[in-house]
Amino acid sequence: MAAYTPVHHRPAELALTSEGAAADLVSMCSLRAGNNLFGIETSAIREVLEQRTIYPIPLVPPCIAGMFSYRGEILTAVNLRGLLGLPPASCTGCVLVLDGDQDEERFGLLADSVEGVLTLERRTSSPNPSTLDEASRAILRCSYRTADGRLGQLDPQHLTPSHIAATGLFCRGSAHKIHVPRPGFKDHGAI
Amino acid sequence: MPYGVSLERADGDSKLRPLIHANATPSDKKDVDDLVKEFVAESLDGLDRMDRCLMELESRPQDAKLLDEIFRSVHTIKGTTGFLGFSRLERLAHAGETVLGSLREGGLIASPELVGLLLQLMDGLRTILALIETTGQEGSRAADDDSELIALLGAMYAARQGPMGVRLVPEARPPAPGELHVHAHKRTSLTAPAAGLGSTEKTLRIDVAVLNRMMNLVGELVLTRNQIVQSHADAVNFPKLARKLDRVTADLRGTVMQARVQPVGQVFSKFPRMVRDLAMICGKSIRIECFGQDTGLDKSLLEAIKDPLTHAVRNAVDHGIEDARTRLLAGKSAEGKLSLRAYHLNGSVVVEVADDGGGIDTSRVLARAVEQGRVSEKQAVAMTEREIHQLVFLPGFSTATEVTHLSGRGVGMDVVRANIESVGGTVEVESNPGRGTLLRMKVPLTLAIVQALVVRCGGQSFCLPQGALAELVYVPWREAGVLLERIGRAEVYRLRETLLPIVRLAGLLGMPPCAYSGHGFYMAVLDPGGSPYGLVVDDLLTPEEIVVKPLAPLLRDIGLFSGATVLGNGELAMILDVSALASRAGIRPLPERDARAQASQQAEPRPTASFLIYEITRPGHPRERFALPLSRVERIEEIPARLIEYAAGLPLLQYRGEVMPLEDAGGLLPALLAGDASSLATILVCDHPRPGLEGRPALRTGIVVSRVVEVAEAASIDTVADAPVDGLALVNERVTVLHPDPHRLPHLQEVA
Numbered sequence: 033m034a035a036y037t038p039v040h041h042r043p044a045e046l047a048l049t050s051e052g053a054a055a056d057l058v059s060m061c062s063l064r065a066g067n068n069l070f071g072i073e074t075s076a077i078r079e080v081l082e083q084r085t086i087y088p089i090p091l092v093p094p095c096i097a098g099m100f101s102y103r104g105e106i107l108t109a110v111n112l113r114g115l116l117g118l119p120p121a122s123c124t125g126c127v128l129v130l131d132g133d134q135d136e137e138r139f140g141l142l143a144d145s146v147e148g149v150l151t152l153e154r155r156t157s158s159p160n161p162s163t164l165d166e167a168s169r170a171i172l173r174c175s176y177r178t179a180d181g182r183l184g185q186l187d188p189q190h191l192t193p194s195h196i197a198a199t200g201l202f203c204r205g206s207a208h209k210i211h212v213p214r215p216g217f218k219d220h221g222a223i
Numbered sequence: 224m225p226y227g228v229s230l231e232r233a234d235g236d237s238k239l240r241p242l243i244h245a246n247a248t249p250s251d252k253k254d255v256d257d258l259v260k261e262f263v264a265e266s267l268d269g270l271d272r273m274d275r276c277l278m279e280l281e282s283r284p285q286d287a288k289l290l291d292e293i294f295r296s297v298h299t300i301k302g303t304t305g306f307l308g309f310s311r312l313e314r315l316a317h318a319g320e321t322v323l324g325s326l327r328e329g330g331l332i333a334s335p336e337l338v339g340l341l342l343q344l345m346d347g348l349r350t351i352l353a354l355i356e357t358t359g360q361e362g363s364r365a366a367d368d369d370s371e372l373i374a375l376l377g378a379m380y381a382a383r384q385g386p387m388g389v390r391l392v393p394e395a396r397p398p399a400p401g402e403l404h405v406h407a408h409k410r411t412s413l414t415a416p417a418a419g420l421g422s423t424e425k426t427l428r429i430d431v432a433v434l435n436r437m438m439n440l441v442g443e444l445v446l447t448r449n450q451i452v453q454s455h456a457d458a459v460n461f462p463k464l465a466r467k468l469d470r471v472t473a474d475l476r477g478t479v480m481q482a483r484v485q486p487v488g489q490v491f492s493k494f495p496r497m498v499r500d501l502a503m504i505c506g507k508s509i510r511i512e513c514f515g516q517d518t519g520l521d522k523s524l525l526e527a528i529k530d531p532l533t534h535a536v537r538n539a540v541d542h543g544i545e546d547a548r549t550r551l552l553a554g555k556s557a558e559g560k561l562s563l564r565a566y567h568l569n570g571s572v573v574v575e576v577a578d579d580g581g582g583i584d585t586s587r588v589l590a591r592a593v594e595q596g597r598v599s600e601k602q603a604v605a606m607t608e609r610e611i612h613q614l615v616f617l618p619g620f621s622t623a624t625e626v627t628h629l630s631g632r633g634v635g636m637d638v639v640r641a642n643i644e645s646v647g648g649t650v651e652v653e654s655n656p657g658r659g660t661l662l663r664m665k666v667p668l669t670l671a672i673v674q675a676l677v678v679r680c681g682g683q684s685f686c687l688p689q690g691a692l693a694e695l696v697y698v699p700w701r702e703a704g705v706l707l708e709r710i711g712r713a714e715v716y717r718l719r720e721t722l723l724p725i726v727r728l729a730g731l732l733g734m735p736p737c738a739y740s741g742h743g744f745y746m747a748v749l750d751p752g753g754s755p756y757g758l759v760v761d762d763l764l765t766p767e768e769i770v771v772k773p774l775a776p777l778l779r780d781i782g783l784f785s786g787a788t789v790l791g792n793g794e795l796a797m798i799l800d801v802s803a804l805a806s807r808a809g810i811r812p813l814p815e816r817d818a819r820a821q822a823s824q825q826a827e828p829r830p831t832a833s834f835l836i837y838e839i840t841r842p843g844h845p846r847e848r849f850a851l852p853l854s855r856v857e858r859i860e861e862i863p864a865r866l867i868e869y870a871a872g873l874p875l876l877q878y879r880g881e882v883m884p885l886e887d888a889g890g891l892l893p894a895l896l897a898g899d900a901s902s903l904a905t906i907l908v909c910d911h912p913r914p915g916l917e918g919r920p921a922l923r924t925g926i927v928v929s930r931v932v933e934v935a936e937a938a939s940i941d942t943v944a945d946a947p948v949d950g951l952a953l954v955n956e957r958v959t960v961l962h963p964d965p966h967r968l969p970h971l972q973e974v975a
Contacts, residue, residue: 087795088683090732091781099778099787099795106787106795108775139775193777 056154060176062183063126063143065112069183070143071150071176076188078129078138080146086127094120095202096193097142102129108193109140115171115191115202132192139193141186150183152176157185167201256359262303263356264426269296270345270352271492277338277345278495284333293341294323300348311361312351315369318376319344325380339503340379342496347372427522433482440475447471476672480521487565487574488516490529494536498561501540508558509544515565520572524666527646528574531639535576535662536561538636543580543660553657555579568665568880571648577661583654585611592617612652616640639664673771675798677764677790678747681734684796686769686788687758691801693750695763699743716746716757723748726808727759728799731783751802756810767791771798783807834935834961836954837907837928839889847889849928850935850954851907851962857923858908859931864895867904876925878908885925892927905931 060071061080079102086098086109097111107129113121127140157174164172173187189195196202273296276289283289301316319341325331347369351361447468454461491513502509520528544550544559551557564575585608592598592614598606615636636652639662643650648666667673674689696718698706706717707725714725725746729736746757769788778784778797785800834850860878867885868875874885874892885892885906895904906925935954952961 089778089781089784089797090681090683090734091783092778096777101789101793101795106772106789108778137775193775197777197780 058152058154060150060152060183060185061128062147062150062178062180063112063128064145064147065116065121065143066118068116069147069178069181070112070186071152071183072128072130072141072186072188074149076130078131081127081129081140082146083124084127084140086140086142093202095196097140100127100140102138102140105138107138107140109142110191110193110196111142113142113144115167115196117167130188130191132189132194137192137194139191141191147180150178152178152183170199170201259307259355259359262307263352266300266303266352267349269299270349272296273345274342274496275492277341278499280333281335281338281499287327290323290327290333294320294327297323297344309351309355309361311369312348312355315344315347315351315373318373319348322376322380331379337379340375342500343372344376427483427485429482433478437475437478437482440471440478443471444468444475480672483522484519485522485525486516487518487520487525487572488513490525490532491516491563491565494532494563497533498536498540501537502559505541505546507540507544507546509540510558510560512560512562513564514562518565518567518572520565520666524572524646527642528648528664528666531642531650531664532563532574532576534636534639535664536563539576539578539580539660539662543578545581549581553581571665571667574664574666575661576664577659579659582656582658582660583612583615583652585654585656588612588614612654615652616650672768674766675769675788676747676766677796678728678745678760679762679764680728680732680760684764684790684794685728685760686767686790686796686798687747687749688785688798688801689766691749691751693748693755696746696748696757697743698746703743718748718757721755723755723757724808724810725757725759726804726810728804729759729761731804731808749801749805751805754805754810756805756808758804765791769796769798834954835907836932836935836959837926838930838932839891840929841889841891842894848932848954848957848959849962850952850959851909851926853934855909856907857910860906860908860925861903862906864892864898864902864904867892867896874927876906878923878925881923883908883923883925885927887927889927889929891929895927905929907931 059074061074061077062069062071064070081100081102084100086100088098089096089108092098093114095111095114097109097114099106099108101107109127111120113119121144123144125142125144126146127142128146129138129140131138157176159174160169160172168184171186171190173185175185176183273293276293280286280289280293297316297319301313301320304310304313304316322331322337322341322344326333326337331337351369355361447464451461451464451468454464494513495511498509498511539561544561545553547557550559560579562575562577564573564577566573589598589603589606589611592611593600593603597614597617616639617637640650643664643666646666648664650662650664653661653663675686676689676692676695678685678687696716698716708715708717708722714727715722716725717723727736744759745761745763746759747763748755748757767790769790771786772788774784774786778787783800783803784797785803786798788796788798790796833853835853835856836848836850838846838848840846862876866876868877874887876883876885892904895902905928907928909924909926910922952959
């Protein structure tokens with residue numbers, strides 16, 4: 033059964049305490065984008081930031097919200113709304129700092145709001161339906177039934193900026209005209 | 224972690240290791256992996272050291288200390304492999320040890336063949352170590368067979384002098400030297416990159432003292448942070464705390480930079496071996512000299528210059544230095560000389576590769592350039608030697624008539640230039656026919672912090688690196704109509720008689736064009752690699768020292784940004800890649816630009832140029848005016864008179880690393896030197912092209928003057944006919960002596 037615990041700013045710490053729990057429980061941080069409820073395993077989350085200024089970057093697809101500074105590093109923020117093809121949010125939203133798998137690629141995920149930490153039973157999960165569109169299938173691992181409705185579990189490894197760029201699923205249908213660089217564009221004029 | 228002990232060992236002597244290994248029971252696989260990793264890194268280090276020792280051994284075959292060191296290293300590897308269970312490595316090391324043992328006892332002499340064979344042994348060991356590093360196994364396939372090398376070593380051992388001084392007859396004849404070395408090269412080319420990868424590029428040796436200092440500074444930083452947290456902006460001690468924070472961060476930055484700085488010698492050290500191998504293959508005899516190995520350079524830059532430097536050295540050996548016969552015929556020693564030099568100059572590091580070979584054959588380069596259609600015949604006639612030398616940097620340009628396996632494919636100097644320029648450096652070549660070639664690479668001290676100009680566009684801030692920034696232009700609206708012209712869809716701006724293509728940053732970045740308010744707009748004139756253009760931005764903010772942060776691959780792929788940074792006000796900004804912007808906007812280096820540049824150079828000495836008017840006033844003498852072509856004046860300096868030194872009765876000034884003669888035609892110096900210590904001398908620094916030596920840097924001369932008056936256009940100068948003295952003119956209605964040549968001063972002396 034799903035039980036709410038209050039929002040914690042370092043869910044990773046919480047995850048450590050719940051590590052010893054039974055293997056069939058999973059600790060999930062729930063977040064919202066539009067009307068959709070999503071979850072990310074707390075162990076993958078480094079920090080949840082609220083009200084962080086995100087600086088836009090020109091020429092990027094709408095699935096990239098921009099960049100923000102995090103402990104001396106400049107990280108790229110992936111826009112969850114952009115991934116889902118939703119229009120930009122009216123409010124500023126929340127940024128989750130996540131760790132990618134390769135080369136410790138750290139990045140941010142911009143969501144409308146972060147709700148809290150849920151402890152879910154693994155057996156309540158169900159696989160993605162076959163009718164799910166390709167873009168959503170690329171970022172969702174499975175889904176859970178919760179008190180608030182269906183929660184789609186996001187796969188942090190599939191949300192990294194480099195992975196998103198590699199799939200090529202999210203760079204289409206951009207809001208404004210984008211000069212998509214030619215593959216292997218290395219011609220720097222005189223250099 | 225029982226292996227912590229090994230950290231305390233400063234040298235490469237690994238006597239401790241088997242002991243630790245014997246005591247600990249490495250049931251845990253990770254522990255074994257750690258051991259192996261450390262062993263590989265250490266052994267590779269040892270092998271590099273041995274390479275150097277072997278090179279020295281060749282010149283000093285009797286040096287017992289060197290022999291001992293080499294023997295010890297191989298012995299250490301052999302001993303440790305036994306414990307770790309790498310039998311293939313052990314067999315090879317054992318064969319080497321036998322030969323080395325005999326060498327140490329005097330049974331064998333360190334002949335070039337033997338050194339070649341030992342170098343081959345080092346490569347063999349390196350190959351196995353590289354395999355262990357990547358796969359964890361030492362390799363057991365058919366290709367991983369060392370029996371050939373072991374046999375060679377065995378044969379060498381068998382050929383040792385017997386104890387009675389009788390040369391034992393070897394059963395198997397050691398192969399001829401040539402055979403050996405070609406073999407050695409094959410090995411090198413296969414193994415060197417593999418061995419170089421893992422351990423050296425990702426790890427760094429830091430002086431413990433530097434690390435301690437860093438730790439202290441971090442401690443102080445935390446302390447200051449705590450104080451600031453407890454304080455508030457209006458507190459009395461707040462300014463003091465802010466200053467302290469400023470100092471601590473500056474110190475910390477300096478220390479971290481210092482930790483990143485590594486001696487250039489790290490890169491230089493691999494060249495003696497490389498040059499030796501290459502020279503053998505080319506059948507040349509080459510001596511290599513290194514200077515300034517201690518010169519420090521940022522780790523990332525060190526990596527960046529490694530490839531260009533390797534290429535330059537390879538070029539020098541293959542093309543630069545002639546074979547012994549040609550050299551002797553040219554009256555040079557049979558042995559070629561290659562020197563590597565590194566030194567600091569004006570906040571950057573200069574690395575030079577010089578050879579005493581045949582130099583660049585300008586006529587051949589020119590003929591080839593014309594043949595390839597890169598230069599028209601008309602242009603070719605007018606080109607100076609220096610310009611011809613720069614042609615070798617054109618992509619795909621090669622004069623080599625045949626492609627050898629070393630070079631000649633036309634992929635080379637352009638890549639060298641691209642690599643050096645990508646880290647913000649420059650590269651130039653100087654050549655003296657028959658005397659040699661000098662390749663000079665200039666790189667900044669550090670990459671991480673650059674000077675940049677912050678500009679605004681579309682409500683966002685962007686950084687333009689200062690290096691490519693030529694000037695800033697403000698175009699008022701009332702002049703824009705005249706100066707801004709349109710050709711088709713292209714906009715151009717007339718900047719001092721040249722048409723500058725205009726690029727609008729907002730348009731390039733896909734932002735809505737901004738509504739220009741105010742009286743005009745700003746334009747940054749950028750000149751990346753000979754294709755100047757004007758970048759129109761919304762606003763110019765301050766110049767700032769920025770810390771460059773790397774970009775995520777997705778953002779790098781956009782291709783217009785070279786990094787990101789946090790500005791002083793906490794805002795984030797992208798750093799624009801100036802040359803990428805140019806190429807995205809379709810700006811290409813103008814082919815006729817070279818010709819135009821020449822035309823302007825030729826025009827320089829003509830009297831249509833501007834003149835600098837200066838005065839010489841001396842007590843007891845009337846005031847006189849002189850005019851000097853402005854193009855001759857490099858700088859106007861005010862220096863304390865006490866810095867002027869005399870040698871052989873001539874006044875001299877140490878200026879930017881050279882000793883510059885001073886021309887005191889007016890006799891001003893004695894009075895200045897007699898005055899108080901703080902008196903300033905005004906000096907015009909003139910450069911003077913040396914006739915016939917266009918490729919060489921110009922000589923500088925300083926002219927001591929009383930006062931610089933103005934700059935006069937040539938139009939305002941009327942020459943006086945039938946003047947009592949040569950070179951008199953009227954400048955703005957005043958009699959002025961035209962300075963014909965700053966180096967012909969006796970003439971001026973008469974006038975004065």
